[in-house]
Amino acid sequence: MEVGRADRARLERIVADRNSIAKHVYRARIVLLAGDGVGTTRIAHAVGKSEPTVRRWVERFTAQGVDGLLRDATRPPGRPPLAKAMVERVVAMTLHEPPPDATQWSARRLAKAVGIGHGAVQKIWAAHGLKPHLVRRFKLSTDQHFAEKLRDVVGLYIDPPERALVLSVDEKSQIQALDRTQPGLPMKRGKAGTMTYDYKRYGTTTLFAALDILSGKVMGQCMLKHRTIEFVRFLRRIDKTTPPELDLHLILDNYAAHKAPAARRWLARHPRFHLHFTPTSASWANAVEGFFSQLTTRRLKRGAFRSVLELHRAVDDYLHQHNTDPKPFAWTKPVDIILDKLTRAKQTLESLH
Numbered sequence: 578m579e580v581g582r583a584d585r586a587r588l589e590r591i592v593a594d595r596n597s598i599a600k601h602v603y604r605a606r607i608v609l610l611a612g613d614g615v616g617t618t619r620i621a622h623a624v625g626k627s628e629p630t631v632r633r634w635v636e637r638f639t640a641q642g643v644d645g646l647l648r649d650a651t652r653p654p655g656r657p658p659l660a661k662a663m664v665e666r667v668v669a670m671t672l673h674e675p676p677p678d679a680t681q682w683s684a685r686r687l688a689k690a691v692g693i694g695h696g697a698v699q700k701i702w703a704a705h706g707l708k709p710h711l712v713r714r715f716k717l718s719t720d721q722h723f724a725e726k727l728r729d730v731v732g733l734y735i736d737p738p739e740r741a742l743v744l745s746v747d748e749k750s751q752i753q754a755l756d757r758t759q760p761g762l763p764m765k766r767g768k769a770g771t772m773t774y775d776y777k778r779y780g781t782t783t784l785f786a787a788l789d790i791l792s793g794k795v796m797g798q799c800m801l802k803h804r805t806i807e808f809v810r811f812l813r814r815i816d817k818t819t820p821p822e823l824d825l826h827l828i829l830d831n832y833a834a835h836k837a838p839a840a841r842r843w844l845a846r847h848p849r850f851h852l853h854f855t856p857t858s859a860s861w862a863n864a865v866e867g868f869f870s871q872l873t874t875r876r877l878k879r880g881a882f883r884s885v886l887e888l889h890r891a892v893d894d895y896l897h898q899h900n901t902d903p904k905p906f907a908w909t910k911p912v913d914i915i916l917d918k919l920t921r922a923k924q925t926l927e928s929l930h
Contacts, residue, residue, distance in 0.1 A: 578635060580612030587643050604646040607631050608638045659697060667691060667701045671709055681709040717922055720857040727912055729853050730828055730862050734790060734908035741824035744796075744815065745788040745864035745906070748803045748832070749872070752892070754779040754882040772879070780885040784872075784892055785811040787827075788865040793903030795868055797896045799889045805837040812840075816847060826851045830863055864906045868899070 580588070588605040591597050603624045610620045611631075621628045637645045670691070671682055679686075684702070688695040702708065720726065737743045756779065761772035783803040787796045798814060800807045819825060829835045831854055844850050855862040876895045882888040 578608075578611045578639065580608060584643050585609065585612065601647055604634045605643075607634050608646065611635050659693065659701075663691065663693065664701055667693075667698060668705055668707070671702065671707050683710075715922075716858050717919065717926070718856045718858040720859070723856040723859070723919070724912075724916055726854060726856045727859070727862060727915065730855055731908055731912050733826055733828060733853060734864065734906065737790060738824070738826065740822070741826055742819060743790040743826045743828070745790060745828045746811075746815075747786060747830060747860075747863055747865045747869070748808075749784040749786065749869045750781075750803045752782050752784060752799075752877065752888065754781065754885045754888040756881045756883050779883060780888075782885055782888055782892075783807070784869075786865050786868065787811075787815055788868055788906065789903075790864060790906045793905045794900045795865070795896055795903075797892065799892055801885075803834065805834040805839045808834045808837075809840055809843050812843060812847075812850070816850075821849075824849045824851060826853060828853050828855065828863055830855050830860055831857055864908075867906075 588609050591605040592602055592609070603626065606624050607620055607626070607630075610623060611617075615623070617628050617631050620631045624631070634646060667687065670687060675681055676686060676690075682690075684695040684698045688698045691698075733743045755776040757773045758775050758777060759773050761770060762768075764770035782799045782801060785798050785800060785803075785807065789795070796815065796818065798811055800810070815825065815827075827850060829852055834840065835852070835854075844852065860866055872892070872895055876891060880888075880891060882891065
């Protein structure tokens with residue numbers, strides 16, 4: 578077989594280039610050796626391929642030139658694609674026909690029910706964005722004054738009044754002092770840390786916290802209960818530790834202790850306190866909830882506490898560490914977008930039910 582000068586130069590560049598695809602390299606070597614008069618058996622030993630492979634690529638070069646070596650022949654799929662009716666049936670059963678003994682299908686159970694492989698079911702689910710094993714929880718507020726209260730609270734976040742402090746106040750109740758029944762193993766390479774699933778209870782506490790929106794600092798105090806008397810005690814602490822010449826705008830949820838007669842009487846004697854309540858079932862509007870989430874994730878979830886006092890020390894230490902480098906709270910979601918989303922959610926629920 579003769580290999581022209583231009584083809585030989587091109588094939589030699591393919592072999593010499595370190596970035597060439599491996600299969601292109603061995604095909605080029607086969608043709609170059611054949612052009613030098615080397616026999617099929619010797620070429621097969623030199624490139625580590627079979628003799629039929631050598632003959633196939635020599636014939637491909639003879640018929641199509643160098644370009645024929647750089648592309649693979651198209652092959653029909655090993656299995657025919659699923660019929661459109663089968664795809665529609667899988668989607669319909671996933672959405673509207675749960676199994677009789679479960680709330681949702683698994684890939685293997687649905688595959689067995691319709692007579693296809695579970696991999697095909699997974700591909701259909703992926704193509705249609707279906708995830709039967711997942712469920713997202715939600716809660717729509719039914720507060721008749723939702724928009725009014727939300728605009729009031731968000732207005733304090735975005736444009737706080739002058740000569741005033743805006744404090745997001747709430748309680749994190751039922752924080753448990755838990756210790757594991759057995760010591761776990763530490764994390765090491767290739768293995769996660771371990772901890773027992775059972776535990777010992779040593780009591781509970783409640784964290785009262787007030788997040789300063791502008792500075793990001795948190796004032797906190799642990800108490801054994803979260804009644805009105807403890808709430809008023811925390812208000813006294815806020816009153817003593819904040820500059821007396823500033824008004825205080827407190828953002829609160831609708832917990833009964835915040836509206837109890839004893840709390841109202843105390844607030845009447847301290848006119849610089851102004852309460853702003855979030856809408857019902859809208860705890861996400863209270864900024865201090867984000868701080869509670871971080872406290873749980875970073876300090877409490879994996880902690881081991883052998884007494885309530887030890888738990889108090891851990892919470893106080895976290896508050897101290899947080900206040901050494903606080904980050905101001907920034908509200909980013911416009912109220913109109915939230916109201917539009919709530920309206921669409923209610924319309925969707927009404928249309929489905």
